[in-house]
Amino acid sequence: MNSHLTDEELIGNIHRTLTDAQREVMDRHLTACPQCRARLSDHEAMQQRIRHSLLADMRGVQPSPAMSFAAITPRVKGDKYRTFRQLSGQLFPITAASAALIGLAIALVDLPESVIRLFAKPEPASASSLSALACVLFSVATVGNYHERRFNQLRSSLYGLLAFIIWLGTAVVGLQVIAIVREALSWLVFLVSGKLQLAFALGNWALIPLGLVWIAVVIGGAEYQYRRGGQRISWKLFAWIIAVELFILIFALLA
Amino acid sequence: MPDIDALVQRWRDGDERAAEILYNHFRDSTFRLAYGLLGDLNDAEEAAQDALAYALVNIHRYDRRRASFSTWLHTITVCRCRDRYRRNRLKKFSLTAWIGGDEGLSDPHPGPEHHAIHAETSSQVWEAVQGLSLPLREAILLRYWSGHTFREMADILDCPVPTAQSRVRLAYQRLRATLAPTELVHLEEEESR
Structure with missing residues (x-):
């Protein structure tokens, strides 16, 4: 052998x-x-x-006698909010799905403006509050799934649907974010060089790498969610994407 | 052996006696899992007590179609142990030592006093398990001690099944290297002949 x-x-x-x-x-x-x-x-x-x-x-290892049911009885029996918890546990999936759907609808309403901004001349970086609101609703849908309580959540098919809605919504909001970053870059170049044409040209060229990043995040994110659907780490990815988008949108709103 | 599903339903309906039976049934195993993960009796008791209390308070979140009660409880226990482990590491971190250019983080594993106090668990295997990183320790305990399937482990550890499998394999390799290094050398010599 x-x-x-x-x-x-x-x-x-x-x-x-x-x-x-x-x-x-x-x-x-x-x-x-x-x-x-x-x-x-x-x-x-x-x-x-x-x-x-x-x-x-x-x-061979035993807990001490102090570890007893009596020690946690006040916490277990005295749970005044048990009914509320039960109700909220049952209502959360509906709340999450509703928030995600409304967020997606709002993002889609804002989509034409985002597309127009991508091809128009850059203006001082501004943001649509609608996209920011959509991000807030996505975060509501995401945050409850972020923590440990996987077993009480939706069945996997509904999980998949919720993940799809959030993925699509963050992709649409991403277009608005690209437009804002492009505008911010253009105005930064203008402030440094004082040349408007140069700023516009660089802003347009910046669309290429920004677009590639957007495509990578959308496609890569889709594959990642498909492979890790329902796991805590997939909600973590959503949370990060939403956080970054929300940060940029709020920064532009306040600027 | 009590009917766990029936007890869970009775507790959901408000029967406090059922909660106590559930607690007593899972008390020791939850504590032992926490002890295996944390290596400290006090920490293990607190983590296990926390996990059991959480499970009983949030019994409405348990869905028996998705996992057995013990798998669900072990998920909560592992999470609590991870939180405690991270907290303990932060507490033991010495900023002065770090700035001073020492090797850095304090050893998160139990010190010499642990060996004196917990002599009953000072077997070579136990010490080797405690020397593993937390993810590998989780994997080896859930597989070798609790007897969970890889599917159940993936749910508990919140990772894909192949990851759970590779952690168990890696943990086994590390343990084998620690427990039988001379045997390994001998085997390698045999293979090279």
Whole structure:
């Protein structure tokens, strides 16, 4: 036998992480290779040692008598807001979905203005309050899913729908953000150089890298959400995108 | 073995006795999981108590169609332990030492006094597990001690299934390297012949 099984393969075997095809190939090899069989036995023995030792160690540990139901009774029984919590837990999915839908509708209303601004001459960076409002509504839909409480949330198909709405909405608001950044860059160049034509030209050229960034975030974000849909980290990504967009929009509103 | 689903429903309906039975049933296992993750008795008790209280107060959030009660409880416990672990690391961080160019962060793992107090859990395997990083410790405890499937682990740890699998494999490799380094050298010599 020229080649033996690697440690990775043997470890995958004992942890049952191999595919059926991989296991079949491995079983065939093990039948003919006593050395690999011995190594597999070593791994199995080590695994058993770790498992048994952990079980024995953990069994020997007891909490103190202070850890009792009586200690948490005031917190459990005295929960005056239990009904409110139950109700809010049931209402939250509806609230999140409504906020996301309204946010998307507002963002779409603002979409024509965003597209026009992208192709028009840059003006002093200003922002539409509608896009900022849409971002605030998206953050309402996102923030409740951000924390640990995954198990009480929507079923995965509704999760996917909510994620899609927020993704689409942030993409639309992103166009407004690109327009604002472009305008800000143009006026920055104008302030430095004093040449309006140069500022306009650079502003137009800046659309290319900004557009590429937008495409990368939209497409990359879509793939990321598709792969990690429903997990806390996907809501974290939404939260960051919304935070950045909201920051730029509010900055432009106040400027 | 009590009927957990029935107890959960009774508690939802307001039967406080059911809450107490649930608490007593999961008390030890929740504490042991927290102890395995944090390595400190006091921290483990506080984290476990917090997790159990949270679970009972928010029982309406539990959906048995998505996971078993123990999986849900373990999710809460792991989150609480992570929060406590981060808080403890911040507390032990010495800004003066950091500015002074020391190696930096204080060792977040238990010090010598821990070994003296917790002699009953000072087996070689235990010490090796406590030497793992928190993500790997979570993976090895949930798989080897709690017996969760990779799917359940992915839900608890909030990561994809392949990530849960690779953490368990990596944790095992680290433990093996710590527990049997001489055996590893011997095996490598055998392979090279």
